[in-house]
Amino acid sequence: MTERERLLEEFDDAYFALLMEGVANKEGEQLIALNEMLQDNPEAAVPESVDKRCLETIDRHFAREQRRIGLRKAGKVLRLAAVVMGISVLLFTSAFALSEDFRAATINLMLTITNKYTQFNINHSNGETIQTKSVGQKDHPYFQRAEIGWLPDGFEYSDGKYDQFALFENEEGAWIMIFLESGDASVNVDTENPDTIESVTINGNEGICVTKDDYIHIITVDLDNYLYIDVSASDNLTVDETKKIMENILIL
Structure with missing residues (x-):
């Protein structure tokens, strides 16, 4: 670029900046005049209902932030609870270590809780794998070992x-x-930043119910049958409906 071209480019930039300054000043004067006019006009006041909705929106935002802070604090407590639970399971299995019959029959549930997820583990005390039952051929439409006893009206099988x-x-x-x-x-x-999370007992099986974003998730552990029973649903359903689905899953 020659010196002349450089100077012309700088001139164009300066000229454009001067033009925009004039436009900005003119627009600013018009906006100031409009603001004064609106302040003097009672009919231009923001309706109380709109003002109320705006305040409610602000309150919801800060409530959500406070809930996230609370969940982070709760996460620390849950991690401590996981350690205590692990120690309890260890003491439970150690107390009966001398009993061969009891050790062979003992199965326990271990939870590992982190900031992002909760992990379920079914542990057999002597480290052996439990052989699950077999019901033979495909006598049931979806699972060999389970029947689905209830679904809300209108739901049909689409994949699986x-x-x-x-x-x-x-x-x-x-x-x-x-x-x-x-x-x-x-x-x-x-279980990272859930809307709600609660412990549940369904058909005698312990588990958790999580609502998050746009879905509901319930998982319970059937220690007698060495199974995880897992039900998820879109938020078109209620938590009670999702629990009812879980209650009506019959393990064979």
């Missing part, structure tokens, strides 16, 4: 893999996913 999971949907796009998983593996449940 036999004896692993079944997906049900309705015409409005709501969905229900049911898993039946062997206790041989661990299962991770997303």
Whole structure:
């Protein structure tokens, strides 16, 4: 670039800046005049209902932030609880270590709680793998070992893999996913920043219920049958409906 070209470019930039300054000043004067006019006009006041909705929106935002802070604090307590639970399980299994019959029959649940997930593990005290029952051929439509006794009206089977999971949907796009998983593996449940989380006991099986974003997730552990029973549903359903689905899953 020659010196002349450089000077012309700087001149164009300076000229444009001067033009924009004039526009900005003119726009500013118009806005100031409009503001004074609105202040003098009672009919231009923000309606009370709109003002109330704005304040409610601000309150919801800060309430959400406070809930996140509370959940982070609760996470520390839950991690401590996981350590205490682990120690309790260790003491429980050690107390009966001398009893061969008891050791062979003892199965326990171990929870590992982190900031992002809760991990379920079914532990057999002597380290042996439990052989799950077999019901033979495909006598039941979705799972060998379970019957689904109730679903809300309008839900129909849409996808799945036999004896692993079944997906049900309705015409409005709501969905229900049911898993039946062997206790041989661990299962991770997303519990990072949930809307709600609670412990549940359904059909005598302990577990948790998590609501987060746009879905509900309930998982319980059937120690007698060495199984995880896992039900997820879109938020078109209620927590009570999702629990009712879980209550009506019959393990054979």
